[in-house]
Amino acid sequence: MAAPLIQPTPLDPPAPELRGDLAMWLLIGIEMLTFGLMFVVFAVARARQPAVFAEGQAVLHLGAGALNTAVLLVGSWAVARGVHALRAGHTRGGVAGLAGGALCGLLFLVSKALEYAGLPGGEQDLSENPFFLLYFMLTGFHVMHVLAALLMLATLAWLARDGRWSRGDAHAPETVAAFWHMVDLMWIVLFPLVYVLR
Template identity: 60%
Template sequence: MSADTTTASAAWPASARQDTRLAGDLAMWLIIGIEMLTFGLMFIVFSFARMREPSVFHAGQATLDLHLGAANTALLLTGSWCAARGVQALRGGTARRGARWLWGAAGFGVGFLLLKSLEYRAKVRAGYDLDTDTFWTFYYLLTGFHFMHVLAAVLLLSGIAWLAPRRGWKGGNTHAPETVTAFWHMVDLLWVVLFPLVYVLR
């Protein structure tokens, strides 16, 4: 390595060099990639099925509550904001504050699960189930699969929030919280695509 290169590296701010690293665990990013691919394929199949049976899908979508879907979107987006603030607080060495933000993110996830459960109950009582038609089959498969991911993310966030004051994560030693937060952001992103695809687009 030349003297110029060494000097340039030393002059480069440490925080900027640290920001170039991959946040979270590589294995989690591989899982995220696989999950994104799986959902992407399901979205494509859903779109083709809608092209084949537009009237069936239009009738099914007309029964969905856009207000509930929008509320769930707001819950997940706010949860992502809380999770990001939690990791930021942990990096700053304020473990209890970070834990509170992470508990908040988990709480918004629980809110999503409760609203979605109420929606499922209303649809089942109205006579819509997996066997009703193609739209409802896809509706329950897509949203149910996502529901399970939200549940997993809530459990992971809760675990990290509980451990935060006990593990002393700070500075660059926030690997575990970053890993869990990356998974939460994936769940959030999937809903941002799923909501307009299933609820809005005709």
């Protein structure tokens, strides 16, 4: 008598996994809430004083804002490629991606510094001009986040040179990449809100 055939049970698909450190995701949530509140304050202030905001927006250089958007998007692409390379065990590609993201962060900061230097905000009492007060608060807060992300990416790129993250283990780069993508996302909201919408 033949042994009964045992039907293999299908394996359950793996549960979706949140890449990166949970503490970083909590920090990202808090930062997004903070940015969100600042965006709401900006929108309400603009609704109350549309002429002041229109006059302030007219001074901004739309091309500089668009360039900064492109730089951050390229940075996000580079970081994503770098993390993907590290997961696959390709150290050189991982280092290049992380370093490319850091370089994009540096380009953003240089561009922003040049933009700040050309603005008339320093000639005014910011307490009397709500547009420039909120502009410098919002963009300055974002600049601090870009600087933090740049430093983290540069550090990881340096550390990754020795193959520190083996195939399949890219926890630290994934954590920093999540932060970088949050910074990029906040600019994608900030740019049209501050520079484009009238």
